[in-house]
Amino acid sequence: MLAMVGTMKSKERPLRADARDNRNRIIAAAAEVFVEQGPGAPLEEISKRAGTGIATLYRRFPDRKALTRAVALDALERTTAEVKRARDEEPTAFAALARYMHRVLDIRIGAVFPVLLEEIPFEDEEIAAVRADGIAVMQDLVATAQRDGDLRPDVTHGDLGMLLVRLSRPLPGPLPKELGEELAHRHLDVVIDGLRASAAAPGALGGPALTFRDLDSMGDVGPGESPS
Amino acid sequence: MLAMVGTMKSKERPLRADARDNRNRIIAAAAEVFVEQGPGAPLEEISKRAGTGIATLYRRFPDRKALTRAVALDALERTTAEVKRARDEEPTAFAALARYMHRVLDIRIGAVFPVLLEEIPFEDEEIAAVRADGIAVMQDLVATAQRDGDLRPDVTHGDLGMLLVRLSRPLPGPLPKELGEELAHRHLDVVIDGLRASAAAPGALGGPALTFRDLDSMGDVGPGESPS
């Protein structure tokens, strides 16, 4: 259940083994807590869940932004790895997409990233790079699945991503976390059935067919993208 | 016990006209804010959005719980009215469900209620009554649509409700509220296509097939409901 992170910054003094474990545990805990409570969640809650003291968190991540960034990077690296693995191992593009979507729910990261988007500078190069990488693969899969006639032609990879976000976020209310996750998979199955080309109702989908690139330029304007 | 919050004429002195407007505006604003920021949102934000002073809010609702309850009740009354109207006006049960689901997104209440569930006593009779009423209608529609062969047989009304909640909640991230709502409808169309009997993939859906009644008894246990 863990992340290998921060292994790439080789110029810095390597962390002592136990310290590195702590760092990873903090990132994992932060991801959880951010999903549950939003990106403004108390850092103390995070350190507690990671089983470390608050000081350890602050030592490793000077401020909230640094932690946020680390979590986002970790999430991106994992999803990207997953989408590639699915692409390489599944027989069809549609199957790869379906598997990838289920995996994203398992890892529970689909929900983290967009939350953090509000907090992270888009200009961050390292983040932008991993992100672009993952998006490209997904876009390919979508195009291929559509060419294969498996995926309905009126959806974009942006739709898949956002649907995933919606399914990833924990349901409010009284039901136990674990049950909630099972339900997410159940509902994803419904969605996947709705994504098949054969399921599409006569007319095309209404609403804007956004891509992730559109999201990047949000904040300025929402230019009317007419889907067809 | 307790004063019932007087939407309906009770024995209490009727509110002055302007005061009643304010009251309604506060409830509407609270619904919005609770959806966006969670049930712990600052009350001052709510009063501001309602265009009243904070004192007015406190005068009308002695504490957070009273406000929360009023919002929940209002939300329930509206959804119940919507589901009935859809049932009476649409030609088929499936069409009624589809229309109702879109309406719920418009009204933006699907997202409010479950959030508030965490805060409201289930024992509250007035709430329980309206809720049971709405659920019964929906349950009927589901059964009928399944008998008609339009709705896939492996979903429950609980699934529809939860799917609705997922679609209702605002997406995190930078995209403008209005756009987010259009997308919700777009994605709901995908879901609806996935709910058609004709869309169901070979196997049955995995995961627990919960009903709303199951949700009521949450908190104690999660008895494994095996759907297959």
Place this chain on the structure above:
DNA sequence: CACCGAGCGGAGGATTTGTCTCCACTTATC
């Protein structure tokens, strides 16, 4: 059209909640 009390707004003190530092103690690593 004048009166009067229901209703109003918002400043501000009390309180809760969260941030971040400091320092004496612990423990990997050589």
Place this chain on the structure above:
DNA sequence: GATAAGTGGAGACAAATCCTCCGCTCGGTG
């Protein structure tokens, strides 16, 4: 076993939020 990296948690500081109090406004009625 020496030593510097790493640790935890109390607590000073700051921010957010709650909720009350009180002088003014204005809808509704005669």
